[in-house]
Amino acid sequence: MKATVHVMLKDGVLDPQGEAVRHALGTLGFAGVDAVRQGKVIELDLAATDAAAAEAEVKAMCEKLLANTVIEKYTVSIR
Structure with missing residues (x-):
């Protein structure tokens, strides 16, 4: 089973990296x-065979390591 985690800063949290990219795009004529x-995308290959159990496990991973839940939000997709 594969899991994809999308991690983004929460709304209202300043994104200096995003601002630098926006500025660079303007400089390049866009x-x-x-x-x-x-944000970031994390792909995981899982041994789990039950989608619900896999999703619960990946959410626990996000809460403990993959996302800083104080300033970041995440979504999990299992396939």
């Missing part, structure tokens, strides 16, 4: 980009 939010 006008009209008002905002950029940058």
Whole structure:
């Protein structure tokens, strides 16, 4: 089973990396980009065979290690 975790900063948290990308895009001539939010994608290969159990396990991983839940939000996709 495979899991994909998308981690993004929560709304309202400043994103200096996203702002740097937005500025660089403008410098390169890509006008009209008002905002950029940058995050990360984590892909996991799991031995689990039950989708619900796998999702619960990956959410526990996010809460303990993969996401800083004070400032980040995450979504989990199992396939």
